[in-house]
Amino acid sequence: xxxxxxxxxxxxxxxxxxxxxxxxxxxxxxxxxxxxxxxxxxxxxxxxxxxxxxxxxxxxxxxxxxxxxxxxxxxxxxxxxxxxxxxxxxxxxxxxxxxxxxxxxxxxxxxxxxxxxxxxxxxxxxxxxxxxxxxxxxxxxxxxxxxxxxxxxxxxxxxxxxxxxxxxxxxxxxxxxxxxxxxxxxxxxxxxxxxxxxxxxxxxxxxxxxxxxxxxxxxxxxxxxxxxxxxxxxxxxxxxxxxxxxxxxxxx
Ligand code: PGA
Numbered sequence: 032x033x034x035x036x037x038x039x040x041x042x043x044x045x046x047x048x049x050x051x052x053x054x055x056x057x058x059x060x061x062x063x064x065x066x067x068x069x070x071x072x073x074x075x076x077x078x079x080x081x082x083x084x085x086x087x088x089x090x091x092x093x094x095x096x097x098x099x100x101x102x103x104x105x106x107x108x109x110x111x112x113x114x115x116x117x118x119x120x121x122x123x124x125x126x127x128x129x130x131x132x133x134x135x136x137x138x139x140x141x142x143x144x145x146x147x148x149x150x151x152x153x154x155x156x157x158x159x160x161x162x163x164x165x166x167x168x169x170x171x172x173x174x175x176x177x178x179x180x181x182x183x184x185x186x187x188x189x190x191x192x193x194x195x196x197x198x199x200x201x202x203x204x205x206x207x208x209x210x211x212x213x214x215x216x217x218x219x220x221x222x223x224x225x226x227x228x229x230x231x232x233x234x235x236x237x238x239x240x241x242x243x244x245x246x247x248x249x250x251x252x253x254x255x256x257x258x259x260x261x262x263x264x265x266x267x268x269x270x271x272x273x274x275x276x277x278x279x280x281x282x283x
Pocket of ligand 1: 207244245265
């Protein structure tokens with residue numbers, strides 16, 4: 032099965048409203064004029080941008096997603112945003128369980144499991160982020176930690192599991208300038224695919240897109256994308272500059 036190639040930009044907490052509009056416009060123009068036959072582009076701006084950018088990019092083929100979603104349908108959850116709110120402004124993707132959410136906002140595999148279920152229920156594609164810390168890698172626990180994180184998908188039906196996108200982001204490589212080597216990343220992606228096969232089946236494992244994230248830049252994207260099991264990237268810092276983001280997307 033041919034897997035979808037994806038370049039996804041996570042803007043994190045960057046860009047004022049006007050700056051966000053500008054960046055989205057640049058991305059739209061470059062994507063339309065430069066040849067990127069294989070890559071699907073996704074961008075994950077902060078909430079304040081979502082409605083405007085979803086309108087701005089309508090018809091461009093570029094997907095727009097939230098950086099987080101609440102697992103509850105509605106209610107007294109101050110500061111949170113629900114799946115139906117996102118759907119009401121045409122948002123079809125969300126990140127789930129980014130390491131910064133796990134680290135600073137106490138997100139757990141259990142809360143991620145609930146967020147994945149809620150997203151799928153509302154036809155929002157979850158991009159589920161997993162990855163070990165430096166201490167976990169040094170303790171040689173990286174494979175088991177990632178397997179444990181993947182267990183958040185366990186309750187899904189095969190059909191729903193096939194709707195997910197995965198992003199392997201070793202925490203030690205995020206925003207540090209240190210990238211996992213292409214071999215290190217691919218080794219983990221192969222492990223992730225095996226775990227998915229064990230939880231579901233081979234067909235789902237071979238069809239699911241697994242992105243790599245952590246200091247992806249135009250100059251290392253090609254070697255990462257050349258690997259057998261790396262289907263794209265979740266890009267932080269380099270996604271804040273349209274030229275870099277597009278150059279990464281052109282590296283498939
Ligand atoms: P980075 O961030 O590309 O700046 O390392 C990646 C991410 O956290 O998604």
